[in-house]
Amino acid sequence: MRDAEDSRPLRPPAHVAVIMDGNGRWAKSRGLPRTAGHKKGVDAVRRTVEAAGDLGIGYLTIFSFSSENWRRPEEEVSDLMQLLRFYLRSEIADLHRNGVRLRVIGDRARLSKDIVGLIDNAENLTRDNRKLTLVVALSYGSRQEITLAARRLAEEVRAGTLDPADISEDRLSERLFTADIPDPDLIVRTSGEKRISNFLLWQAAYAELVFVDTLWPDFSKRDLEAAIEEFHRRERRFGATTGTR
Template identity: 80%
Template sequence: MNPPDDRPVPPRHVAVIMDGNGRWAKARGLPRTAGHRKGVESVRALVENARELGIEYLTIFSFSSENWRRPEEEVTDLMHLLRFYLRSEIASLHKGGVRLRVIGDRRRLAPDIIELIDGAEAKTRDNRRLTLVVALSYGSRQEIAEAARRLAEEAKAGALDPAAIDETMVTDRLYTAGIPDPDLIVRTSGEKRISNFLLWQSAYAEFVFVDTLWPDFTKRDLEAAIEEFHRRERRFGATAGPR
């Protein structure tokens, strides 16, 4: 999709590691739950901004497999927020032409949340303006291990020759099958690590780390990250030519 004006064509796929909700709340003397709730507002704005900028795929890291180890009260609140988002935002996403896709291990989610996810994905399946990918109960190492396990099972059953296994076969068995690899990954809050997020898919992504805490992340922050992306020379392992 072309950008709405004469700005450079945006990255096709932008992924965001949303970090800093707890620090945002602590700085204001508020409970961590207040930071998470404010963070949901930032997600809503991010989706709208991505649509306006012409981004085709937007992936957000909403809840990692490691997040299950957080205090029970915090996890419970996060699940309540997830239910609220799925119930309150899907109609708006659908109206705006946004397709929702959730990736991750759903086995640990409550049955009603799984039902809400299934319904939201089915309702928005044919939308094409933006694909919103929500990484939920997601861990990239687990994702890769599961893909390897599936390949091993297929090989054991005689469905494929182990010698024929290649990168495409692995890619096709990841949660993100059918989704292009991210071009740009943004992490907020000043942390400079990727925390088990899209390890396979980010092989040639550009990374931009910003100091802004997630609840304060604005359209201008997104635009600045895209501007930085356009200043990079993406070589994909090739040697740069003469300049």
């Protein structure tokens, strides 16, 4: 991946987040059950993690299961949880060997105890790895996350440990699931949909958004590189202006 005007490699964004969309449509277009699309989606996760490591990305966040996904048919949710178990058991050794740190953000209270145990073990095993941090948003909803952070601030005020006048953006950020994770520079959504679906709403304030038509099971390293190339074509202003519009 190089700049079109010179031979120097493009510097990757520090943090790329991906809304993985299109598993169901991928399966439907092939006359397969949705589960087949989700299984192929796991392959795309594996490719993308490897690509992110190769490209020098520091943080990769994937939106794997939203708080709203709990409303899907019970059989589909059960299949997704089984896939999650499979991933946590079969992939963690490879992630660890390749220097990937795993972080899981979201509401763990709705997950079964065995899955929470697998997550804890995976996070503990990989906690010192530094090549890439893979953040998995699981049972995650951004409005819920912000609400919980606001509630924590309110509880501190009620306890007398925080003055309301001292509440700031930084203090709220420190109470989010992503407190020690940098905000994303680039958010990619697959499948052609153009919305962010309650994903990292606070953290995405100045992220560049790139929407691609590729269905998630077909997402490749080249798709990731193309999104990064589009990122580099943007002029990032962070709320400032340059005098022209």
